[in-house]
Amino acid sequence: MVRATTVGDVTVIAIESLSKRFPRVTALDRLSVDITPGVTGLVGANGAGKSTLIKILLGLSPATEGRAAVLGLDVATEGSAIRERVGYMPEHDCLPPDVSATEFVVHMARMSGLPPTAARERTADTLRHVGLYEERYRPIGGYSTGMKQRVKLAQALVHDPQLVLLDEPTNGLDPVGRDDMLGLIRRVHTDFGISVLVTSHLLGELERTCDHVVVIDGGKLLRSSSTSDFTQTTASLAVEVTDTDTHPDGTKALGKALADAGLAVQPMGRSSDSAYAAGHVLLVDVDGEETYDVVRDTVAGLGLGLVRMEQRRHHISEIFRDDTGDGGSASAGDGGATTGGPARPDANEKGAAHHVA
Numbered sequence: 215m216v217r218a219t220t221v222g223d224v225t226v227i228a229i230e231s232l233s234k235r236f237p238r239v240t241a242l243d244r245l246s247v248d249i250t251p252g253v254t255g256l257v258g259a260n261g262a263g264k265s266t267l268i269k270i271l272l273g274l275s276p277a278t279e280g281r282a283a284v285l286g287l288d289v290a291t292e293g294s295a296i297r298e299r300v301g302y303m304p305e306h307d308c309l310p311p312d313v314s315a316t317e318f319v320v321h322m323a324r325m326s327g328l329p330p331t332a333a334r335e336r337t338a339d340t341l342r343h344v345g346l347y348e349e350r351y352r353p354i355g356g357y358s359t360g361m362k363q364r365v366k367l368a369q370a371l372v373h374d375p376q377l378v379l380l381d382e383p384t385n386g387l388d389p390v391g392r393d394d395m396l397g398l399i400r401r402v403h404t405d406f407g408i409s410v411l412v413t414s415h416l417l418g419e420l421e422r423t424c425d426h427v428v429v430i431d432g433g434k435l436l437r438s439s440s441t442s443d444f445t446q447t448t449a450s451l452a453v454e455v456t457d458t459d460t461h462p463d464g465t466k467a468l469g470k471a472l473a474d475a476g477l478a479v480q481p482m483g484r485s486s487d488s489a490y491a492a493g494h495v496l497l498v499d500v501d502g503e504e505t506y507d508v509v510r511d512t513v514a515g516l517g518l519g520l521v522r523m524e525q526r527r528h529h530i531s532e533i534f535r536d537d538t539g540d541g542g543s544a545s546a547g548d549g550g551a552t553t554g555g556p557a558r559p560d561a562n563e564k565g566a567a568h569h570v571a
């Protein structure tokens with residue numbers, strides 16, 4: 215296996231055919247993926263194997279098969295060296311209620327080997343960075359969920375790691391809290407150059423935050439690509455038309471005519487984007503400049519009124535929806551639209567071999 219390092223902008227995490235089997239469940243199933251510097255989202259439905267992967271990467275839990283290296287260190291044999299260089303924000307609440315954020319984060323810094331003065335200085339800096347400076351002497355038990363998540367982030371950052379693994383950092387947060395946390399995560403990389411692997415079951419929020427997205431389902435890799443590849447390669451036109459006496463369902467008539475003209479078209483169903491009225495908007499795949507002309511001419515030919523024709527990037531959540539209209543298992547909770555569209559290449563395997571008992 216190639217030993218991954220951070221030098222020269224190469225792989226930060228190398229995962230090679232990694233499996234983790236519990237007695238009744240295969241949590242990871244021959245997963246192979248490389249993660250490069252930057253902010254990477256690891257997305258999957260509940261139970262997809264995200265937390266299991268993070269624990270293996272930290273050297274806290276052995277893999278059943280396969281290998282992985284973090285910052286060039288083997289997870290099987292060099293766990294403590296990995297944990298010196300990597301920060302970890304666990305998913306579940308793990309904070310002592312009776313101590314202040316300062317006491318807790320100083321303690322974690324000392325555990326990571328920082329001398330007392332450096333630990334106090336780094337704690338103050340880190341708590342300021344996460345926006346907890348004013349409240350730093352209050353007991354954590356009185357904190358809101360958002361503040362607790364920030365303490366967890368601070369303790370992951372305090373020893374100045376090269377990489378942080380953040381397990382569901384937006385869990386339990388309201389939309390404003392989510393946005394704040396995602397902004398903080400982005401700045402962990404832009405301000406400090408720390409690489410980030412962040413898990414979520416919400417594709418939409420990773421789309422806004424991450425340079426790269428890795429999608430897993432049932433412990434298998436579904437897709438790994440840059441965020442822009444996810445969205446830009448699937449540019450489409452949202453087209454809305456009026457009905458007429460001749461065409462009482464103008465949307466349906468246009469959809470048929472555009473399909474006859476050779477365009478890939480589908481009705482937009484449920485969407486996280488409230489600007490679009492479900493059932494009255496068609497999504498047309500853009501296949502060059504001529505697509506606009508074909509749509510305009512077809513609308514005119516049918517005598518329909520054109521309400522809108524606008525370019526629209528797909529949300530990642532739409533790329534992983536299933537064909538049933540229920541939403542893909544990796545799109546849970548983000549209001550992903552669910553009409554037809556570019557299907558996952560391996561959609562038939564979704565969830566395969568997840569529960570093996």
Ligand SMILES: Nc1ncnc2c1ncn2[C@@H]1O[C@H](COP(=O)(O)OP(=O)(O)OP(=O)(O)O)[C@@H](O)[C@H]1O
Pocket residue numbers: 236237239240241258259260261262263264265266267305382415
């Ligand atoms: N210690 C364990 N013993 C048995 N099964 C486990 C154990 N840990 C995880 N699993 C199972 O492995 C699968 C993957 O779990 P994991 O926690 O990694 O998923 P996840 O993607 O992090 O989901 P969530 O977001 O709900 O935590 C699940 O089916 C889970 O029940």
